[in-house]
Amino acid sequence: MAAVYMRRLGKELREIETEAPPAGLRLLKADDFDTWIFQIEVLGDSLYRGERFALKFRFDNTYPFSAPAVQFVVDSQMRAPVHPHVYTNGHICASILGEDWSPTLSVISVCITIQSMLASCKKKELPEGNDTYVRTAPDNPKKTHFVYDDDTV
Amino acid sequence: MPDSWVPSVDDLRVKLCWICREEERHDKPEQPPRRWTHPCNCTLVAHESCLLDWITAAQQTPERAANALKCPQCSAVYEIISDNPLALRLLDRWNRLLSRVGKVVTVSTIGLVVTTFSAGIYLICTSYGAFALREYLGSEMYDILVSDDPSQWSWFAFTNLPLIPVTLILSRTPLLNNYSPLLPLLFAWPTATPIATSDVAMRAHWEASAATSYIPMKAAPLWPPSPALLCVLFPPLQALYSAGKKRLTHWLLDTREPAPVRIRGYEWAIGGGEANMDPAAPAAFRLQVGAQVGRAAARRQQQQQQQQQVGAVAAPAPAAEVALAPVVQAQVEPVVAVDPPAAALAPAALAAAPPAAGQPVDAPAPNADPAGAAERTIRITGASIGRLIGGALVLPTVSRIMGDLLLHASHGLPLLRLLLAPRPPLLRVNSPRIWSLSASHAESRTPLQWLNVGLRLFLSGSNVWQESDPVWWRNTLGLGIFLVAKDVVKLAHLWLAKRELESRSVKNRSFEGVDLRELDLITRAEIA
Numbered sequence: 001m002a003a004v005y006m007r008r009l010g011k012e013l014r015e016i017e018t019e020a021p022p023a024g025l026r027l028l029k030a031d032d033f034d035t036w037i038f039q040i041e042v043l044g045d046s047l048y049r050g051e052r053f054a055l056k057f058r059f060d061n062t063y064p065f066s067a068p069a070v071q072f073v074v075d076s077q078m079r080a081p082v083h084p085h086v087y088t089n090g091h092i093c094a095s096i097l098g099e100d101w102s103p104t105l106s107v108i109s110v111c112i113t114i115q116s117m118l119a120s121c122k123k124k125e126l127p128e129g130n131d132t133y134v135r136t137a138p139d140n141p142k143k144t145h146f147v148y149d150d151d152t153v
Numbered sequence: 154m155p156d157s158w159v160p161s162v163d164d165l166r167v168k169l170c171w172i173c174r175e176e177e178r179h180d181k182p183e184q185p186p187r188r189w190t191h192p193c194n195c196t197l198v199a200h201e202s203c204l205l206d207w208i209t210a211a212q213q214t215p216e217r218a219a220n221a222l223k224c225p226q227c228s229a230v231y232e233i234i235s236d237n238p239l240a241l242r243l244l245d246r247w248n249r250l251l252s253r254v255g256k257v258v259t260v261s262t263i264g265l266v267v268t269t270f271s272a273g274i275y276l277i278c279t280s281y282g283a284f285a286l287r288e289y290l291g292s293e294m295y296d297i298l299v300s301d302d303p304s305q306w307s308w309f310a311f312t313n314l315p316l317i318p319v320t321l322i323l324s325r326t327p328l329l330n331n332y333s334p335l336l337p338l339l340f341a342w343p344t345a346t347p348i349a350t351s352d353v354a355m356r357a358h359w360e361a362s363a364a365t366s367y368i369p370m371k372a373a374p375l376w377p378p379s380p381a382l383l384c385v386l387f388p389p390l391q392a393l394y395s396a397g398k399k400r401l402t403h404w405l406l407d408t409r410e411p412a413p414v415r416i417r418g419y420e421w422a423i424g425g426g427e428a429n430m431d432p433a434a435p436a437a438f439r440l441q442v443g444a445q446v447g448r449a450a451a452r453r454q455q456q457q458q459q460q461q462q463v464g465a466v467a468a469p470a471p472a473a474e475v476a477l478a479p480v481v482q483a484q485v486e487p488v489v490a491v492d493p494p495a496a497a498l499a500p501a502a503l504a505a506a507p508p509a510a511g512q513p514v515d516a517p518a519p520n521a522d523p524a525g526a527a528e529r530t531i532r533i534t535g536a537s538i539g540r541l542i543g544g545a546l547v548l549p550t551v552s553r554i555m556g557d558l559l560l561h562a563s564h565g566l567p568l569l570r571l572l573l574a575p576r577p578p579l580l581r582v583n584s585p586r587i588w589s590l591s592a593s594h595a596e597s598r599t600p601l602q603w604l605n606v607g608l609r610l611f612l613s614g615s616n617v618w619q620e621s622d623p624v625w626w627r628n629t630l631g632l633g634i635f636l637v638a639k640d641v642v643k644l645a646h647l648w649l650a651k652r653e654l655e656s657r658s659v660k661n662r663s664f665e666g667v668d669l670r671e672l673d674l675i676t677r678a679e680i681a
Contacts (some may be wrong), residue, residue, distance in 0.1 A: 004173045004203065011174045011621035064172060099216040102225035103172040103207055104197070 005061045011108050025111050033059055037073065038096045038111055046119045054078045055114060056090075057107055057138070067101035069142045070110055082124040085117065091141040093127065098146060131137045162191040162198050172203035193229035208233075275315055282314030285321070285549035291556075291624025293578055321545040377574050377626040400639060405648050548632065555631025556624060573630070575623045 016027055024150075033077040037058040042048045054073035072090035080090040087093075096105060096113055105113075122137035127133070137144060162168065168177045168189050177183055199207075208231065211221035222231045269297065285586040287295040299310055378386070402408070561567040 004206070008172075008174050050482075062210065065207055066214070099214075103203075104225050106174075 004065075005059070005063045006033060008096065009059060010063055016108065021108060022112055022115075024115055026109070027138065040111060040115060040118075042115060042118045044119070047124050048081055048118050051081065053081055055111060057110075059074075064103040064106075067097045067105075067142065068107065068110070069140050070097050070114070081091050081118055082126060083118060083121050084123070084125055084127050087127055087130050087137070088134055089135060089137055091144065093135075093146045095146075097141070124132050154674055163190045165198065168198050170203055171197045172199050172207055175200075192231045193227050195224060195225035195227035195229070197224060201350075204231075215398050236677050265658045278315035279311070281546065282317035286314065287315050288549040288553040289625055291553075291622060291628075292622045294624060318546060321548060322542050327544050353612055363394060377623045380625065383629065394637075399642075402644060402647070405644060407649050551635055552628040552632040555635050556628035558629075559627045559634075561630050573627045574623060575627070576620070578622060 010033075013030055021027065024041045024043045026039040027036070029035070029038050036059075038055045038057070039052055040055045041052045054072050056071055058069040071087060071092060072078070074080050074088070074090040079148075080086050080088055085093045092114065094114070094117065096110065133144075163179075168179075168180050169175070170189075177187075189198055190201040190204055191198045192204065208221050211217045213440070222233070223229070224231070283299065283301070290298065299306065299314075328617075512605060554576060559573060561568070562571050563575070
């Protein structure tokens with residue numbers, strides 16, 4: 001599996017570099033096959049007009065058989081978007097990053113899904129129980145067992 | 154190319170694996186070749202090894218396992234062809250079965266532990282209940298009504314006996330303090346029918362016509378009163394006694410009835426000492442008595458000695474109860490009335506009461522600080538709980554000992570003998586005849602007759618109670634005397650303590666040994 005992981009990530013990286021990534025996405029960092037960072041913004045009319053976020057992917061050698069760990073970067077410069085499925089520590093509650101992951105998805109398709117998740121947001125609000133979750137959350141969002149209850153956003 | 158020709162994965166010009174994203178052109182086959190597969194209904198194709206890895210990975214993740222064999226795009230179900238011999242299938246099934254058995258074992262183990270624990274508690278409570286009942290009723294009635302053989306017990310023995318220790322203990326807490334501790338011992342037994350011991354059962358078999366009705370139909374002696382009557386009469390009697398005692402206390406100690414103080418909270422200090430170990434508690438007692446008589450605070454040491462003496466006299470009465478100021482005593486009156494040791498719950502927090510020393514006689518000293526008094530808490534320590542429980546559980550034995558003493562004393566006192574109304578032991582062999590009524594009687598009873606039956610049952614109890622030696626009666630009287638005696642001792646102690654404080658004065662001495670030149674004295678001439 002390890003061989004598949006390197007070959008597949010290499011191929012995805014080549015594709016991103018040769019073909020321009022979709023609008024609103026920019027690769028900020030992909031020095032290795034451990035961590036990639038994308039800049040993401042929602043184009044067009046949305047609640048997040050003019051805001052820029054950084055999306056971090058962490059891979060291990062089970063990729064693509066299991067999902068990468070994906071979260072928004074939260075540091076001195078970057079903030080996570082205020083969204084009912086995004087916790088203030090950057091963790092994202094999205095089923096494609098958990099039980100609905102499949103190898104048909106890719107790094108770019110995850111970016112696009114998250115972009116559209118932000119674009120379709122109707123009200124900027126924090127998830128329920130944000131404070132509790134942020135206090136107790138593990139570093140790696142994949143270790144959190146999310147309950148996906150809302151398919152509309 | 155015939156029309157029926159349907160292409161397969163090997164006919165693709167370019168094959169792109171949807172898992173590892175690698176391509177293979179048909180004119181540039183990989184070396185070594187890898188098998189390709191098209192397992193579903195859509196256009197996705199994959200290396201067979203990649204797909205099998207994916208399926209394995211998905212099956213190992215619990216939340217994805219259900220969809221592991223489905224194409225993520227068209228949801229078609231993959232068909233796995235494998236070498237799955239009967240042995241493997243059997244082993245798989247066996248493994249699943251074992252997991253299920255494991256669950257059952259876990260659940261039943263927990264259940265067993267809980268059940269064993271509860272059964273142990275039940276066993277202990279029931280054993281104690283039987284012991285207490287035997288102490289209270291005397292062995293003769295106990296053997297008739299209950300006996301040591303549980304297979305002969307009626308259904309309520311199984312519920313009533315284990316409840317006896319529980320109600321005994323509860324009767325000493327504020328929860329049930331208006332009830333006699335003896336109620337659980339009396340309750341349900343008055344109407345009890347004798348259990349069928351082996352010899353009785355044998356007779357019953359031969360005398361099949363003798364119905365098992367033990368309801369009294371004939372005139373019964375009205376003395377001693379029936380247990381049912383006693384149960385009903387007890388609360389008013391006790392209320393009278395409490396009120397009388399309260400008045401006597403206030404009269405003796407010259408205190409006023411304080412405003413009722415609500416206990417605000419219970420403080421748990423299981424590791425803590427008992428109330429009278431707290432040096433502040435006896436001091437508080439003295440201070441409060443002192444406040445009433447307008448004298449200064451007490452000398453602690455002397456009073457502690459006094460306490461030990463009193464504690465030794467009233468054996469089960471904890472010394473702590475004398476630490477109760479009359480004020481608080483009135484507040485916990487019902488408890489104290491039923492059973493003085495209940496003062497184990499004595500608010501040690503009394504210490505918090507203001508040391509209102511040197512106040513005028515009529516000052517409402519204990520309530521000088523109403524806020525402080527209102528906030529008193531009951532301190533529950535390990536020792537106080539132990540004393541509460543121990544004191545409650547020893548009651549039946551105390552009652553038996555007192556009953557025995559009374560019986561002993563009655564030998565020389567005809568009047569007491571009349572009061573106790575002891576009866577000679579029953580002849581067990583004859584017992585069924587004594588208790589049975591012929592069935593024919595039971596047939597033709599009018600409602601009025603039934604009412605009569607109920608009234609008699611209430612007034613004199615069932616035949617067992619009428620005809621057995623009323624050990625329970627003298628035990629009840631004995632316990633009553635014991636409780637009253639204890640109250641008297643406690644009151645006497647309070648009164649003596651009060652007198653000691655009232656009689657205090659400071660001894661006057663002459664100026665012997667003092668340099669008289671330092672004193673500005675009146676000259677003898679002036680006096681003259």
